Amino acid sequence: MKLFLDIGNTAMKWRSRGVTGVEGGGWAHGRDWQPLVQRLAEQLGGGQVSELWVASVAGLEADQDLAQVLQQRLLARPQFYYSSAADAGVRNAYSEPERLGVDRWLAMIEVHGRHGEAVVIDCGSAMTVDAVTRAGEHLGGYIVPGVQMLRDSLFKGTARVRVTENVAPSVQLGRSTSACVEHGLRAMSVGFVEFAIGRCRAQLSAECPVYLTGGDAEWLRDSLPGGLLHDPDLVLDGFERVIAARNGEAP
Ligand SMILES: Nc1ncnc2c1ncn2[C@@H]1O[C@H](COP(=O)(O)OP(=O)(O)O)[C@@H](O)[C@H]1O
Ligand SMILES: CC(C)(COP(=O)(O)O)[C@@H](O)C(=O)NCCC(=O)O
Protein backbone atom coordinates (compact mmCIF):
# COMPACT_ATOMS: atom_id res chain seq x y z
CA MET A 1 0.00 0.00 0.00
CA LYS A 2 0.97 3.68 -0.32
CA LEU A 3 1.56 5.45 2.98
CA PHE A 4 1.35 9.23 3.39
CA LEU A 5 2.67 11.02 6.50
CA ASP A 6 1.99 14.65 7.50
CA ILE A 7 4.52 15.58 10.19
CA GLY A 8 3.75 18.81 12.03
CA ASN A 9 5.48 20.29 15.08
CA THR A 10 3.17 18.42 17.45
CA ALA A 11 1.41 15.63 15.59
CA MET A 12 1.98 12.98 12.94
CA LYS A 13 -1.04 12.37 10.74
CA TRP A 14 -1.06 9.34 8.41
CA ARG A 15 -3.15 7.68 5.69
CA SER A 16 -2.65 4.36 3.90
CA ARG A 17 -4.12 3.67 0.47
CA GLY A 18 -4.40 0.23 -1.18
CA VAL A 19 -5.76 -0.82 -4.55
CA THR A 20 -9.33 -0.63 -3.27
CA GLY A 21 -8.94 2.82 -1.69
CA VAL A 22 -8.06 4.27 1.70
CA GLU A 23 -7.26 1.44 4.10
CA GLY A 24 -6.49 3.38 7.27
CA GLY A 25 -5.58 6.67 8.84
CA GLY A 26 -4.88 8.30 12.16
CA TRP A 27 -2.76 10.63 14.15
CA ALA A 28 -0.47 10.63 17.12
CA HIS A 29 1.12 13.45 19.06
CA GLY A 30 4.76 13.47 20.07
CA ARG A 31 8.30 13.74 18.72
CA ASP A 32 9.78 10.41 19.85
CA TRP A 33 9.89 8.68 16.48
CA GLN A 34 10.51 5.11 17.68
CA PRO A 35 7.24 4.62 19.63
CA LEU A 36 5.31 6.73 17.13
CA VAL A 37 6.44 4.62 14.17
CA GLN A 38 6.03 1.42 16.18
CA ARG A 39 2.35 2.31 16.81
CA LEU A 40 1.94 3.20 13.14
CA ALA A 41 3.41 -0.15 12.08
CA GLU A 42 1.00 -1.95 14.40
CA GLN A 43 -1.94 0.01 12.97
CA LEU A 44 -0.80 -0.90 9.45
CA GLY A 45 -1.10 -4.54 10.45
CA GLY A 46 2.03 -5.72 8.69
CA GLY A 47 0.91 -4.62 5.21
CA GLN A 48 3.76 -4.12 2.76
CA VAL A 49 4.46 -0.41 2.11
CA SER A 50 5.06 0.02 -1.63
CA GLU A 51 5.46 3.83 -1.53
CA LEU A 52 6.21 5.91 1.57
CA TRP A 53 5.66 9.68 1.22
CA VAL A 54 6.52 12.18 3.96
CA ALA A 55 5.54 15.86 4.21
CA SER A 56 7.35 17.28 7.24
CA VAL A 57 7.84 20.69 8.84
CA ALA A 58 9.82 19.17 11.73
CA GLY A 59 13.20 20.35 10.39
CA LEU A 60 16.04 18.64 8.53
CA GLU A 61 17.61 16.90 11.54
CA ALA A 62 14.26 15.50 12.70
CA ASP A 63 13.54 14.38 9.15
CA GLN A 64 16.84 12.47 9.01
CA ASP A 65 16.12 10.74 12.33
CA LEU A 66 12.56 9.95 11.23
CA ALA A 67 13.75 8.62 7.86
CA GLN A 68 16.04 6.13 9.63
CA VAL A 69 13.27 4.87 11.93
CA LEU A 70 10.81 4.58 9.04
CA GLN A 71 13.30 2.65 6.89
CA GLN A 72 14.12 0.26 9.73
CA ARG A 73 10.57 -0.34 10.95
CA LEU A 74 8.53 -0.19 7.72
CA LEU A 75 11.21 -1.53 5.35
CA ALA A 76 10.38 1.22 2.87
CA ARG A 77 12.41 4.15 1.58
CA PRO A 78 10.75 7.41 2.74
CA GLN A 79 10.41 10.02 -0.05
CA PHE A 80 10.23 13.54 1.39
CA TYR A 81 8.10 16.11 -0.45
CA TYR A 82 8.83 19.79 0.18
CA SER A 83 7.25 23.02 -1.06
CA SER A 84 8.37 24.19 -4.49
CA ALA A 85 7.89 27.19 -6.77
CA ALA A 86 4.88 25.59 -8.45
CA ASP A 87 2.90 22.37 -8.35
CA ALA A 88 -0.64 21.26 -9.26
CA GLY A 89 -1.42 24.64 -10.76
CA VAL A 90 -0.43 26.65 -7.67
CA ARG A 91 2.46 29.14 -7.73
CA ASN A 92 4.28 29.81 -4.45
CA ALA A 93 4.37 33.44 -3.22
CA TYR A 94 7.77 32.95 -1.58
CA SER A 95 10.93 34.03 -3.41
CA GLU A 96 12.50 31.06 -1.55
CA PRO A 97 9.63 28.61 -2.14
CA GLU A 98 11.16 25.69 -0.21
CA ARG A 99 10.89 27.78 2.96
CA LEU A 100 7.10 27.68 2.87
CA GLY A 101 5.79 25.03 5.28
CA VAL A 102 4.83 21.99 3.23
CA ASP A 103 1.62 21.59 5.27
CA ARG A 104 0.54 25.06 4.17
CA TRP A 105 1.57 24.28 0.57
CA LEU A 106 -0.35 21.01 0.33
CA ALA A 107 -3.49 22.36 2.03
CA MET A 108 -3.50 25.22 -0.47
CA ILE A 109 -3.04 22.84 -3.40
CA GLU A 110 -6.02 20.84 -2.14
CA VAL A 111 -8.41 23.76 -1.76
CA HIS A 112 -7.29 25.19 -5.11
CA GLY A 113 -8.00 21.84 -6.71
CA ARG A 114 -11.48 21.83 -5.16
CA HIS A 115 -12.56 25.47 -5.60
CA GLY A 116 -9.97 27.50 -7.50
CA GLU A 117 -9.83 30.40 -5.06
CA ALA A 118 -9.92 29.80 -1.29
CA VAL A 119 -8.52 30.68 2.12
CA VAL A 120 -7.01 28.06 4.46
CA ILE A 121 -6.72 28.59 8.22
CA ASP A 122 -4.69 25.84 9.91
CA CYS A 123 -5.18 25.89 13.69
CA GLY A 124 -2.12 23.80 14.51
CA SER A 125 0.92 24.20 16.76
CA ALA A 126 1.13 27.51 14.93
CA MET A 127 -1.94 29.03 13.34
CA THR A 128 -1.43 29.80 9.67
CA VAL A 129 -3.49 31.57 7.01
CA ASP A 130 -3.00 31.22 3.26
CA ALA A 131 -4.92 32.59 0.29
CA VAL A 132 -4.88 31.28 -3.28
CA THR A 133 -6.54 32.80 -6.33
CA ARG A 134 -8.62 31.09 -9.00
CA ALA A 135 -5.57 31.30 -11.28
CA GLY A 136 -3.50 29.43 -8.67
CA GLU A 137 -1.51 32.39 -7.39
CA HIS A 138 -0.53 32.05 -3.70
CA LEU A 139 -1.18 35.57 -2.35
CA GLY A 140 0.70 34.86 0.89
CA GLY A 141 -0.47 34.44 4.48
CA TYR A 142 0.20 34.77 8.20
CA ILE A 143 1.89 32.72 10.92
CA VAL A 144 0.92 33.26 14.57
CA PRO A 145 1.23 31.09 17.71
CA GLY A 146 -1.40 28.35 18.04
CA VAL A 147 -3.65 28.49 21.07
CA GLN A 148 -1.62 25.92 23.06
CA MET A 149 1.56 27.89 22.35
CA LEU A 150 -0.20 31.03 23.60
CA ARG A 151 -1.34 29.25 26.78
CA ASP A 152 2.15 27.86 27.39
CA SER A 153 3.73 31.29 26.92
CA LEU A 154 1.30 32.81 29.47
CA PHE A 155 2.08 30.10 32.01
CA LYS A 156 5.82 30.33 31.34
CA GLY A 157 5.94 34.11 31.50
CA THR A 158 3.90 34.67 34.67
CA ALA A 159 3.91 33.49 38.29
CA ARG A 160 0.17 33.33 38.89
CA VAL A 161 -1.64 32.93 35.58
CA ARG A 162 -2.86 29.35 35.38
CA VAL A 163 -5.91 27.57 33.99
CA THR A 164 -7.11 25.40 36.86
CA GLU A 165 -10.63 24.50 35.77
CA ASN A 166 -12.65 23.62 32.68
CA VAL A 167 -13.98 26.76 30.97
CA ALA A 168 -16.95 26.61 28.57
CA PRO A 169 -16.40 28.23 25.16
CA SER A 170 -17.14 31.96 25.47
CA VAL A 171 -15.71 35.34 24.52
CA GLN A 172 -17.46 37.15 27.38
CA LEU A 173 -15.37 39.01 29.97
CA GLY A 174 -13.90 36.40 32.32
CA ARG A 175 -14.54 36.45 36.07
CA SER A 176 -11.72 34.13 37.15
CA THR A 177 -8.11 33.66 36.05
CA SER A 178 -9.05 30.53 34.11
CA ALA A 179 -11.95 32.27 32.37
CA CYS A 180 -9.90 35.41 31.62
CA VAL A 181 -7.29 33.23 29.92
CA GLU A 182 -9.61 30.92 28.03
CA HIS A 183 -12.09 33.59 26.95
CA GLY A 184 -9.20 35.90 26.11
CA LEU A 185 -7.39 33.31 23.97
CA ARG A 186 -10.62 32.55 22.18
CA ALA A 187 -11.38 36.25 21.60
CA MET A 188 -7.83 36.80 20.33
CA SER A 189 -8.06 33.84 17.95
CA VAL A 190 -11.50 34.87 16.67
CA GLY A 191 -10.40 38.47 16.20
CA PHE A 192 -7.31 37.39 14.27
CA VAL A 193 -9.21 34.91 12.09
CA GLU A 194 -11.98 37.39 11.26
CA PHE A 195 -9.36 40.02 10.40
CA ALA A 196 -7.43 37.53 8.23
CA ILE A 197 -10.57 36.39 6.39
CA GLY A 198 -11.45 40.04 5.66
CA ARG A 199 -7.96 40.73 4.33
CA CYS A 200 -7.96 37.64 2.10
CA ARG A 201 -11.47 38.13 0.77
CA ALA A 202 -10.58 41.75 -0.12
CA GLN A 203 -8.17 40.25 -2.65
CA LEU A 204 -10.40 37.32 -3.65
CA SER A 205 -14.16 37.18 -4.16
CA ALA A 206 -16.21 38.19 -1.13
CA GLU A 207 -17.77 34.75 -0.87
CA CYS A 208 -14.71 32.60 -1.58
CA PRO A 209 -14.56 29.39 0.48
CA VAL A 210 -12.70 29.56 3.81
CA TYR A 211 -11.41 26.29 5.28
CA LEU A 212 -10.51 25.54 8.88
CA THR A 213 -8.13 22.64 9.55
CA GLY A 214 -5.68 21.53 12.23
CA GLY A 215 -5.89 20.11 15.75
CA ASP A 216 -7.50 23.19 17.26
CA ALA A 217 -10.07 23.83 14.52
CA GLU A 218 -12.76 22.08 16.60
CA TRP A 219 -11.88 24.23 19.62
CA LEU A 220 -12.32 27.48 17.65
CA ARG A 221 -14.95 26.82 14.99
CA ASP A 222 -18.09 27.36 17.11
CA SER A 223 -16.93 30.88 17.93
CA LEU A 224 -16.42 31.81 14.29
CA PRO A 225 -19.00 33.09 11.82
CA GLY A 226 -21.03 30.40 10.08
CA GLY A 227 -20.23 29.13 6.61
CA LEU A 228 -16.59 28.18 7.22
CA LEU A 229 -15.68 24.71 5.96
CA HIS A 230 -13.98 22.39 8.48
CA ASP A 231 -11.80 19.65 6.99
CA PRO A 232 -9.04 18.01 9.09
CA ASP A 233 -7.65 16.14 6.07
CA LEU A 234 -6.65 18.96 3.71
CA VAL A 235 -2.90 18.32 3.98
CA LEU A 236 -3.18 14.57 3.33
CA ASP A 237 -5.73 15.15 0.55
CA GLY A 238 -3.38 17.66 -1.08
CA PHE A 239 -0.49 15.24 -0.64
CA GLU A 240 -2.35 12.44 -2.40
CA ARG A 241 -3.37 14.89 -5.12
CA VAL A 242 0.21 15.88 -6.00
CA ILE A 243 1.61 12.34 -5.77
CA ALA A 244 -1.21 10.92 -7.90
CA ALA A 245 -0.50 13.60 -10.52
CA ARG A 246 3.22 12.78 -10.34
CA ASN A 247 2.42 9.09 -10.90
CA GLY A 248 0.09 10.01 -13.76
CA GLU A 249 -2.94 8.75 -11.83
CA ALA A 250 -6.34 10.47 -11.57
CA PRO A 251 -6.77 12.19 -8.19
N1 LIG B 1 -4.05 14.81 21.90
C1 LIG B 1 -3.45 16.00 21.67
N2 LIG B 1 -2.15 16.18 22.03
C2 LIG B 1 -1.53 17.37 21.75
N3 LIG B 1 -2.13 18.43 21.16
C3 LIG B 1 -3.42 18.28 20.81
C4 LIG B 1 -4.13 17.07 21.03
N4 LIG B 1 -5.38 17.24 20.56
C5 LIG B 1 -5.45 18.47 20.06
N5 LIG B 1 -4.30 19.12 20.23
C6 LIG B 1 -4.07 20.51 19.81
O1 LIG B 1 -3.63 20.45 18.44
C7 LIG B 1 -2.50 21.28 18.28
C8 LIG B 1 -1.60 20.66 17.24
O2 LIG B 1 -2.25 20.81 15.99
P1 LIG B 1 -2.18 19.67 14.89
O3 LIG B 1 -2.69 20.27 13.64
O4 LIG B 1 -2.80 18.45 15.42
O5 LIG B 1 -0.64 19.34 14.82
P2 LIG B 1 0.55 20.01 13.99
O6 LIG B 1 0.63 21.43 14.41
O7 LIG B 1 1.73 19.19 14.44
O8 LIG B 1 0.23 19.85 12.53
C9 LIG B 1 -1.83 21.31 19.65
O9 LIG B 1 -1.12 22.51 19.78
C10 LIG B 1 -3.02 21.23 20.63
O10 LIG B 1 -3.50 22.50 20.94
C1 LIG C 1 4.12 27.50 10.30
C2 LIG C 1 4.31 26.04 10.61
C3 LIG C 1 5.19 25.84 11.84
C4 LIG C 1 2.94 25.38 10.87
O1 LIG C 1 3.15 24.02 11.15
P1 LIG C 1 2.37 23.25 12.33
O2 LIG C 1 1.75 24.28 13.20
O3 LIG C 1 1.36 22.42 11.63
O4 LIG C 1 3.37 22.42 13.03
C5 LIG C 1 4.93 25.31 9.38
O5 LIG C 1 4.14 25.57 8.25
C6 LIG C 1 6.35 25.75 9.10
O6 LIG C 1 7.29 25.29 9.74
N1 LIG C 1 6.51 26.69 8.13
C7 LIG C 1 7.82 27.16 7.74
C8 LIG C 1 7.85 28.66 7.71
C9 LIG C 1 6.87 29.29 6.73
O7 LIG C 1 5.86 28.62 6.36
O8 LIG C 1 7.10 30.44 6.31
Ligand SMILES: [K+]
Ligand atom coordinates in the same frame (compact mmCIF):
# COMPACT_ATOMS: atom_id res chain seq x y z
K1 LIG D 1 -0.17 21.32 10.34
